[in-house]
Amino acid sequence: MNASIRTxxxxxxxxxxxxxxxxxxxxxxxxxxxxxxxxxxxxxxxLEPGFHFSYYGxxxxxxxxxxxxxxxxxxxxxxxAIAVGYKYRWAVIIFFLSFTYIELMDKTTxxxxxxxxxVLSLLMIFLPLHTYFSIDAWKNxxxxxxxxxxxxxxxxxxxxxxxxFYAGLAKLNSDWxxxxxxLKIWLPSKFDIPMIGGLLGQEWVxxxxxxxxALFDLAVPFLLLNKRTRxxxxxxxxxxxxxxxxxxxxxxxxxxxxxxxLIFFPASVHHRILEFISRLTGILKKRFDNGRTLVNxxxxxxxxRTTFLLLFFGFQLLFPWRYLLYPGELFWTEEGYRFSWRVMxxxxxxxxxxxxxxxxxxxxxxxxNSEFLTPFQEKQMSFxxxxxxxxxxxxxxxxxxxxxxxxxxxxxxxVALNGRLSKPFIDPGADLTQYEDSFKPKTWILPFHDTIxxx
Amino acid sequence: MKRRPMKRIILSLTILLTIWACSSDxxxxxxxxPKPTPVSxxxxxxxxxxxxxxxxxxxxxxxxxxxxxxxxxxDFKANPSEDQLQKLRDAWLDxxxxxxxxxxxxxxPAESVxxxxxxxxxxxxxxxxxxxxxxxxxxxxxxxxxxxxxFPALDYLINGLATSDSQIVARYQxxxxxxxxxxxxxxxxxxxxxxxxxxxxxxxxxxxxxxANDGASATASTDRMVNDFIFYYEKHLRAGKxxxxxxxxxxxxxxxxxxxxxxxxxxKELFLAAMVAVQDFFNGKHYGKSAYGKSLxxxxxxxxxxxxxxxxxxxxxxxxxxxxxxxxxxxDFRSEIENNxxxxxxLLAYDEVQRVVPLFKVDMVSAMSISVDFVDADGD
Numbered sequence: 117m118n119a120s121i122r123t124x125x126x127x128x129x130x131x132x133x134x135x136x137x138x139x140x141x142x143x144x145x146x147x148x149x150x151x152x153x154x155x156x157x158x159x160x161x162x163l164e165p166g167f168h169f170s171y172y173g174x175x176x177x178x179x180x181x182x183x184x185x186x187x188x189x190x191x192x193x194x195x196x197a198i199a200v201g202y203k204y205r206w207a208v209i210i211f212f213l214s215f216t217y218i219e220l221m222d223k224t225t226x227x228x229x230x231x232x233x234x235v236l237s238l239l240m241i242f243l244p245l246h247t248y249f250s251i252d253a254w255k256n257x258x259x260x261x262x263x264x265x266x267x268x269x270x271x272x273x274x275x276x277x278x279x280x281f282y283a284g285l286a287k288l289n290s291d292w293x294x295x296x297x298x299l300k301i302w303l304p305s306k307f308d309i310p311m312i313g314g315l316l317g318q319e320w321v322x323x324x325x326x327x328x329x330a331l332f333d334l335a336v337p338f339l340l341l342n343k344r345t346r347x348x349x350x351x352x353x354x355x356x357x358x359x360x361x362x363x364x365x366x367x368x369x370x371x372x373x374x375x376x377x378l379i380f381f382p383a384s385v386h387h388r389i390l391e392f393i394s395r396l397t398g399i400l401k402k403r404f405d406n407g408r409t410l411v412n413x414x415x416x417x418x419x420x421r422t423t424f425l426l427l428f429f430g431f432q433l434l435f436p437w438r439y440l441l442y443p444g445e446l447f448w449t450e451e452g453y454r455f456s457w458r459v460m461x462x463x464x465x466x467x468x469x470x471x472x473x474x475x476x477x478x479x480x481x482x483x484x485n486s487e488f489l490t491p492f493q494e495k496q497m498s499f500x501x502x503x504x505x506x507x508x509x510x511x512x513x514x515x516x517x518x519x520x521x522x523x524x525x526x527x528x529x530x531v532a533l534n535g536r537l538s539k540p541f542i543d544p545g546a547d548l549t550q551y552e553d554s555f556k557p558k559t560w561i562l563p564f565h566d567t568i569x570x571x
Numbered sequence: 572m573k574r575r576p577m578k579r580i581i582l583s584l585t586i587l588l589t590i591w592a593c594s595s596d597x598x599x600x601x602x603x604x605p606k607p608t609p610v611s612x613x614x615x616x617x618x619x620x621x622x623x624x625x626x627x628x629x630x631x632x633x634x635x636x637x638x639x640x641x642x643x644x645x646d647f648k649a650n651p652s653e654d655q656l657q658k659l660r661d662a663w664l665d666x667x668x669x670x671x672x673x674x675x676x677x678x679x680p681a682e683s684v685x686x687x688x689x690x691x692x693x694x695x696x697x698x699x700x701x702x703x704x705x706x707x708x709x710x711x712x713x714x715x716x717x718x719x720x721x722f723p724a725l726d727y728l729i730n731g732l733a734t735s736d737s738q739i740v741a742r743y744q745x746x747x748x749x750x751x752x753x754x755x756x757x758x759x760x761x762x763x764x765x766x767x768x769x770x771x772x773x774x775x776x777x778x779x780x781x782x783a784n785d786g787a788s789a790t791a792s793t794d795r796m797v798n799d800f801i802f803y804y805e806k807h808l809r810a811g812k813x814x815x816x817x818x819x820x821x822x823x824x825x826x827x828x829x830x831x832x833x834x835x836x837x838x839k840e841l842f843l844a845a846m847v848a849v850q851d852f853f854n855g856k857h858y859g860k861s862a863y864g865k866s867l868x869x870x871x872x873x874x875x876x877x878x879x880x881x882x883x884x885x886x887x888x889x890x891x892x893x894x895x896x897x898x899x900x901x902x903d904f905r906s907e908i909e910n911n912x913x914x915x916x917x918l919l920a921y922d923e924v925q926r927v928v929p930l931f932k933v934d935m936v937s938a939m940s941i942s943v944d945f946v947d948a949d950g951d
Contacts, residue, residue, distance in 0.1 A: 254751075298636065304874075306787060307614075308785070463937055465933050465937045479822045481820055484810075484819070484820050498933075517917050536928070537886070
């Protein structure tokens, strides 16, 4: 490693930003899970459906029946343990595993910000976020450090920077920039928002939102890094996220991003936050100000961590580009779409009418999707090819169990994307039971017959 | 010293945001706009049109037809002849056609009384119905009795009791006369009660609540109405009146599940009446008049003018027209299904009826950004 980079990574820093990050992250997660539970989503998303859509390679991850509640409880408790810094390393490992398991149970609920939480908590396993203002540090002064090397803060900033910057890159396409799509569809329907509602139907506003959004995502990591632009950038960030919260049903995500962005501020800000918490709770902050510095030890643990971090960020930087390996339009086929910080880019909806055929007797039926899927699952299924294929295989099994022979499953489907009229989506002549899911291009998706230029 | 420029930036940013947030159309933007008419996305006008010019007039008209049927039945009781039976059938059909115009509005009062299921659950359960006739003890308000009342029960009672009209009339003349009269009276009374409950519900507050709830969310009137409308088209019109009797979901045809099964010649007429009602609602046509008001179709036109897209409202109307043409050219539904194996012509007509579903469900919903009342969950 270059010597000057090494010095930079090992530069001593106050641990306060890490403590603030840990506390707020833990509380946010705890609150998210309570909110999820409170809305009855555990029941409606994981227990009620009789069928679940799995991620490729994770078919074994399924809801645990009534124990799913236990899983959420474990996840909530580990989030609390992270917040207070109690047995931090274990807490964050358990949180990462339970949270990721929850997300893998059904891909119907895929959200970029859930993926962000999984990725972030994986990273946090390797970061010393508990050396300051934590129960761990309180109980064991030998492991309490007021100062830590730079790299933990820098890796958090890097991950956040990637999220924003890649989300910005993903907006650089003709639909978003030249057609103001899908905001042109979404914004007018929000006419009932106080104050700005009337403006949202105006074309220039839709373009302004699109362009500002792209510019904001691309620029904000750099503006936050720069001392002179940091405060205005943060204000814009707050306005931006609050606005997205008002306009769209995106739950906790805006708050999580606002809180996370505090990591770009200098330690003095975080000390003030901790003093505030200290006053609120009566926890003596002085006890942690021991002047001790955590120094990197160059053992196997260090090596493991360095290897992990290199692999982790290599993956983060490269994985979103995998879509380039697929033919066809990314927005249409969605091959390589997920896990790439493509946020709010598409107004896409579809309709899928499955036809199950007994190839021996020629008997056939149309499937009533709602017999097997919740409305939410049906909605998500109808425009995503991997969902359609998985459901087709489910139907094959179902009808074989009913005594049908040599079952063929065909789908008549239409999909509308970003204001275009709906078009046939899947080859209606393709017997979907003949295809298995894989990372290879899906040949049974019909061509898009349009171009969306850009990244 | 260094802090000052930043403060200025924050200040100007705040001012800019405030101006931007507070400015409205009224500030007289001198900007040259090539589009002549400002596009309005306010939904209250459309809701008013729906409530005052479509929903309430169709309910009232249906109620009139229902009362007329009741009057004819009083005549029939006085003189249960084949002639009077024919008049009763005409009145029944007239009311049934009127029903097709209100069946889709399962919202508000209709939803809370379970109007659609109470009025028109078919096929009717003949065994239970005959038991009720024999025992004389029944409570039609019970949910369990939904399939022995309403139009389908009347269908059986005036068209299906026997194979010939003289035999049917005979049942209203013999010693079972009073039991039969009582049952039809109970059915009619139940239908009238449900209908007046619904109308009173609309007049007594729901109309205003419906129009006032003019926002955009899964619980707003527009979104709920559109969801109900599409659900009705897909499940009741397409599947109920055609798909299920054709057996497209089970693989075996089931003509006995047809609407108005015992009077096979009118099933198609009822279907077409329902299609016309759907199309008129879509286009905002005032009920029983030739005037048009704000509607889904005019909303789509506004959106089209904004994004220079294809004319979705025209595409939907053309597909509805095509579906109706195809259905019109069929024979009556019962013979189409019973005499053809497979009932190819009717299956082809069904396909055209089916083609409207994605246009509503995908294109229209997507264009209007209707919140579909799926699970309330986060998006990103």
